[in-house]
Amino acid sequence: MNVRPVWNDVFANSSDQTLDSYFNHLGMQFFDLYKHLEYQAEPIRFCLTLTQQQAFNTYFSQTQNQYLCLYGANYLSTVRRLGLITFRMAMILTTLRIMDDGNICSPLVCRDNDFNTALSMVKILVQHAAQVFQQLPSEAVTTAPKNQKQQFLDELPKEFCRKDYLTIANKLGIPDKTAEKHIKRFATSCLINHYAHDKYKKQ
Incomplete structure (x- = not known):
């Protein structure tokens, strides 16, 4: 992070203008623009x-x-x-x-x-x-609780193979068969690219 370790003087602005008057002034500027646009011929x-x-x-x-x-x-x-x-x-x-x-x-x-x-x-x-x-x-949501599927997708690396995604699935408590179904759905939805035998890439 690009953070400057300098304390700004929060009292530097000596204006007597209140927040209400400041925002009223801004509001009038926007209102003038609104009227200008409203009165256009077309x-x-x-x-x-x-x-x-x-x-x-x-x-x-x-x-x-x-x-x-x-x-x-x-x-x-x-x-x-x-x-x-x-x-x-x-x-x-x-x-x-x-x-x-x-x-x-x-x-x-x-x-x-x-x-x-x-x-x-x-x-x-x-x-x-x-x-x-x-x-x-829960009755209004038809997907897995806390969306395990989303978590599974997020955990997948940029490129991976079957062994990789099964390891991640096991860590998340997802059965192998369920993980395979998720991977197929991800590929069908173009979330991942099954570009070669046992080779996948996240889009």
């Missing part, structure tokens, strides 16, 4: 570039396959909702750029750094959503 269309669309579809296709394999069909709506959230966050970040450059055009094309920021945030939300999903009452 609706503004927002879009991703073709490269961003491909990256979006690739990530969420892989994520959907992964969590379908790990948690079943009950989790699919969560992945799709997070896809919508990603698009909306990218749209908000792009719209806020208008406050910097004053450029209003249609279509409003997302910048790569704004798209990557939105996607990076949602990748964390995907993990948090999975954690919450595992805490649901």
Whole structure:
């Protein structure tokens, strides 16, 4: 970690401005932008570039396959909702750029750094959503408790063979036959690549 061992003076800002007045000021700036956009003669269309669309579809296709394999069909709506959230966050970040450059055009094309920021945030939300999903009452979850399958996948090294995955399965208390079924499902869902005899690679 790149940490500077320097104590910052937390009293350096001598402004008499309160937090309420500071955030009210920010709110008025955003409200001015809102009114400016609302009174446009034509609706503004927002879009991703073709490269961003491909990256979006690739990530969420892989994520959907992964969590379908790990948690079943009950989790699919969560992945799709997070896809919508990603698009909306990218749209908000792009719209806020208008406050910097004053450029209003249609279509409003997302910048790569704004798209990557939105996607990076949602990748964390995907993990948090999975954690919450595992805490649901057992009757609402059709997968193994505490998702042993997810733990098994996480423990697998980048490249491995049958002996390797059986050793990991044994450590987790997973029977050999069950481990073999998991490996087949992982391969079918493109979470791992069975690229040669007794040779596997995580995607």
